[in-house]
Amino acid sequence: MAPTLRTVVRRLSLKLGVLSGQDALDRPVRWVAVSELEDPTPFLEGAELVLTTGMRLDARNAGSYVDRLVGREVTGLGFGIGLGHEKIPAALVDAAARAGLPLIEVPRDTPFVAIGKVVSELLAAEQYDEISRAFAAQGRLTRAALRPEGPQAVIDRLARELGGWALLLDEAGAVRHATGRGAAVAAEGLRPELERLRKSEGRGAPTSLALSTPLEHVIVQPLGARRIRGFFAVGLERPFTPVAHTVVNAAGSLLTLAIEHGGEHLAAERRVRSAVLRLLLAGQVQAGRETLERLGDGFPCGPLVVIAAGGDGEAVLEAGGNEFAAADEGRVVLVVPAGRADTVVSALRDHGPLGVGATVSPEDLRTGLEQADRALASARRGAVPVMRFADLAGQSLMSLLDPDVTAAFSSALLAPLREHGSRADLLASLRAYLECNGHWDAAAQRLGVHRHTLRYRMRRAAELLGRDLDDPAVRAELWVALAVAD
Incomplete structure (x- = not known):
């Protein structure tokens, strides 16, 4: 925050006096502007301490001069005496008092530049303090990110640093972690905004969103370096300060790093587990156990x-x-x-x-x-x-058979059907025919064809196989072959 006018006038070295607007001395001073213009407001932004010697002021225009300054929302008016005026004109004092504008008397031996230097030093000190607070908050967020719970700890720390609520959401907008009063309720209202961020992803790097209502201020940021892997949101009852924005951005960087690193670590761990599975299937159970133990896991x-x-x-x-x-x-x-x-x-x-x-x-x-x-x-x-x-x-019988032998048997027995041009129809029809125990109507209904079509296909299959499909032994062999082929 900028220094207040009260802080400026309390500097004893400036020897300033307050003639009006004592109740408004806590307004911020964002700059000092020296002007002898009758209307300096076109050159002001607001929140300035305006300094003048009153060269163009008199009883006739004092009221309109003050009104213009108030309309421009200046913080106060400093009047230097001993040059154009031995004392501040009474009309100006009255006008400032009526408008509630702080009117500061600047003695002859206090140069305007001294006031400007004081305000500049105060602004620099405030900026340094903001930077220091931001760095300290970033350090606490970083330490939180190093904790075992990682992203959840960052969200908790962020809510405490800013005094509001914070949310961690997955890619679909589901809440992964929430902290602070009102976080759960806010999650439901953010779904449309998350969809906007998702749509922005295809048009370049996704950006954050800032939402404001009279009662709440919210920032939503996507997480992920190359694509959106999640979101986080933080809400306050007051507007975000520059320090708060810095803290939010730091949290976003830490969360993105944690998510990306976690994703790479998870992918590597899954590759190791796939390798362990191959060891286990090869009968090397002890080697698989030892590999998992190195990952801190067990079998x-x-x-x-x-x-x-x-x-x-x-x-x-x-x-x-x-x-x-x-x-x-x-x-x-x-x-x-x-x-x-x-x-x-x-x-x-x-x-x-x-x-x-x-x-x-x-x-x-x-x-x-x-x-x-x-x-x-x-x-x-x-x-x-x-x-x-x-x-x-x-399957209890098939489990007793040698897998390689049954695979070769299946391949050889079904080869004529596989090599036939419409093999898919013949294999599917044969399977349905066997599953329905040779009942034509039931098998045809399962396939969605006419029973005459099915009869034709079975005759064709019998011809290609050179076997009698009415023989129970042949049906059993074909059923085993189809089961192995699956």
């Missing part, structure tokens, strides 16, 4: 269940909590203690199809993953949220 012991999740990877990884999870080949693989499997499945079921394997030992995770993948494929075909391996018809 569950005892009977395990493997879950294959085919939905949004980010949502699945977040919903998975502290369980071991790794993104791999288009799905997320979770390895959880058998006793927690049902709890984890319940937390994940709204984030896409899930395949749940049977209970396995840590050394047999590959089998658990194969089971989970088969169950996931079945969940996708049936458009069901969760499929358990134990619930798949015939």
Whole structure:
């Protein structure tokens, strides 16, 4: 803040006297303007201390002169005596008193430049104090950013520094952390403004927003170096000062750094977890455990269940909590203690199809993953949220078969259908025919075709395969082949 007029007149070296407007001495003085013009207001901005010797003032124009100064919202009028006037004209004193304008008597031996120097020194001292306060606040924000909770600690510190509320929001505008009275209510009202910032992203670097009402002043800034990764907002009951703006910008830089660094760290950690998963599937359980321990993490012991999740990877990884999870080949693989499997499945079921394997030992995770993948494929075909391996018809027998042998068997048996021009129709029709136990009407309805069309396709499939589809043994072989192909 600028120094007040009271601070200026209290400087004993200036020997100033106050003749009117004593109740308005707490107005800020933003500059000193010396003018002998009858109307200096075109050259003023407001909040100045105007100094004059009254060369053009007399009883006739004193009132209009004061009115013009008041209309321009000057802080006060300093009148130098001993040159054009031995004392301040009574008409000017009366006019200033009526208008409530502080009128300062400047003695002959106090040069106007001395008053200007005092105000300049006070302004410089105030600016230095503001800079010092801003640096101190930045230091406290930086220390907060180094705490384990990182961005949340910065938001808490920001609210305390400014004496208002603060919000940390994700990309969609959902509240990640809030502190201060009124923060939760403000979050709902900010949604339209967040959408404006999102739209500005495509037109260049996103900018901040400043909102003001008679009761509240709010700043909203996006977070992210290359794209918007979230937002933060801060609200005060008073306008933001230059120091407050500096503190807000510092908080934005720290939050962006934390989010970007956190994103890179998270990406690196996920790459390591994917590598650990490959170690585990290769039977190198001890090596996988040691790698996770170096990350400060661990791998569950005892009977395990493997879950294959085919939905949004980010949502699945977040919903998975502290369980071991790794993104791999288009799905997320979770390895959880058998006793927690049902709890984890319940937390994940709204984030896409899930395949749940049977209970396995840590050394047999590959089998658990194969089971989970088969169950996931079945969940996708049936458009069901969760499929358990134990619930798949015939999978108990298939789990006893050698994977490489059954894969070769499936490939060879179905090759004629794959090589046929309309192989997709034939494979899908064959699967529907077998799933409906050879019932033409039910299978045709499932495919959305006429039963005569289905009969033609099955005759064509039988010809290409060289097998009788009415033979139960042939149907069993084809069902196994299709299940392996999935």
